Amino acid sequence: MLKRVHFGPSALPFILVAPQIIITVIFFIWPAGHALYQSFLIQDAFGLKTEFVWFENFEVLFDDEHYLGAFQRTFMFSILVASISMGFALMLAAMADRIVKGAMTYRTLLIWPYAVAPVAAGALWVFMLDPTLGIMTYALGGLGYEWNHKLNGNEAMALVVIASAWKQVAYNFLFFLAGMQAIPKSLIEAAAIDGAGPLRRFWTIIFPLLSPTTFFLMVVNVVYAFFDTFGIIHAITQGGPAKATEILVYKVYNDGFVGLDLGSSAVQSVILMGIVISLTVLQFRYIEKKVEY
Amino acid sequence: MVENRPMVTLISHIVLILGVLTIAFPIWITFVAATHDAVRMVQIPLPLWPGGMFFENLEQALLKGIEGATGLGVGFMLLNSLVMALMIACGKIAISLLSAFAIVYFRFPFRMGFFWMIFITLMLPVEVRIIPTFEVVANLGMLNTYWGLSIPLIASATATFMFRQTFLTIPDELLEAARIDGAGPMQFFKDILLPMSRTNIAALFVILFIYGWNQYLWPLLVTTDRDMYTIVMGIKQLLEAAEQAPEWNIIMMTTLLAMLPPVAVVVFMQKLFVKGLTETEK
Secondary structure (H helix, E strand, O other), X not given: XXXXXXXXXXXXXXXXXXXXXXXXHHHHHHHHHHHHHHOOEEEOOOOOOEEEOOOHHHHHHHHOHHHHHHHHHHHHHHHHHHHHHHHHHHHHHHHHHHOOOOHHHHHHHHHHHHHOOHHHHHHHHHHHOOOOOOHHHHHHHHOOOOOOOOOOHXXXXXXXXXXXXXXXXXXXXHHHHHHHXXXXXXXXXXXXXXXXXXXXXXXXXXXXXXXXXXXXXXXXXXXXXXXXXXXXXXHHOOOOOOOOOOOHHHHHHHHHHHOOOHHHHHHHHHHHHHHHHHHHHHHHHHHHHOOOO | OOOOOHHHHHHHHHHHHHHHHHHHHHHHHHHHHOOOOXXXXXXXXXXXXXXXXXXXXXXXXXXXXOOXXXXXXXXXXXXXXXXXXXXXXXXXXXXXXXXXXXXXXXOOOOHHHXXXXXXXXXXXXXXXXXXXXXXXXXXXXXXXXXXXXXXXXXXXXXXXXXXXXXXXXXXXXXXXXXXXXXXXXXXXXXXXXXHHOHHXXXXXXXXXXXXXXXXXXXXXXXXXXXXXXXXXXHHHHHHHHHOOOOOHHHHHHHHHHHHHHHHHHXXXXXXXXXXXXXXXXX
């Protein structure tokens, strides 16, 4: 951590860390602590009396079927987003790893959606699948399927999943490709000499050796689906129809800023913090171990 | 390549090209929509080939906007986004460089305590603490200001970690040599550490610029004044207006404008982008 050769104690290091620490305390630790504190309080309807109730707010929340529904939905949503975007990216990366000429050109053409803002990604897809005008809606209509995500909850979910996965393919592709290029070529050559075809080599050598990358990406994708997709959902469905796409982050925003139920929103924030902390710990513990096979 | 199998290579290319087309298709449709006039954009089926109205739409999107939304162009929103993205990127880099320098090169009381305090920010993305943070910003009177937009997003554990990592790889002999030559801590920082971390700073800047430009939830909360809207919020405004009177050509032009700066950064600074992405996420 500390350099063997370093500067002695003085006021300078305190001045150097001060900006970072001040911002952290004012905008991170204080608000988070406040949310934690608020989540243990109950306020009467007129805001006159507040009472310390320990975990009652949490109990109320976990009895609320809307909240449990949002929980389930968030899990389904993040699993779908993670598996679709990772599957697609893995396939493309395996192909790009095989070819010698042009791999970098393909990389350029595949990674740019990373830079597209979630709201913009939402706008692109909602335009293509607009129930009356959308070009894909028209194509689906030609196939005899009537698409209307404004009425059908499953279609709304499908739409936000596709838009979210589309944006995340770039990131996954980049990491899968880097992971594959780090695998020693001698292993693959040895397998080829033993007569293993490309598919067999992929499943018995490349895929197992990629498992650290895969695990890392899984955590990153779940975090992405949990938190960064707010813009996509806000742009496309606003959580509707009938809450079909209301995930946890959206519910925190909706209950707090639209419904003005600050108490419940604080409790939900605390639960989300718990989820982020466990995911981060998972990721760090794992990375420290650096599993090898 | 391990072996010569032209068929497999051909299939690889075909799959990749299909993948690229799938990924790019929405952008193509967006671009096409941005080149037609409003009348064409309500006739089913919508066009698949560009029309000739690109510059007219560009002018309308930038300067006039559409009826029913803000009624303003999005030119000033681009400027707001730029200011916010630059403030976030530069601010994060500056404070992380300083704190990483202090943590790696100084022995002082509470050093590890500070380190863990910074680490905590990693676990508290703005999405999970929106309401209490909003209250703090409101109490400080920072709503509708560039400061309110950027400062709460500036503290960053990842950037601090990355610089810490970079500094740890710099040989100790450099500090010894600098000391013998009579350099103080700040001179060492300015003349040796900064030049040696130049590429890392650039790589991080690319990532943070994209991060800052694409912020959505936070600007949505702290700006109520139209003058402070960012371009990403502008898209949402137009989408809401589209519920009544869809002017998709202008909406899609605005979306293109919002995507262009960060996408250009990724494409033209690809090397730095990849470096930044792989190093901050470790």
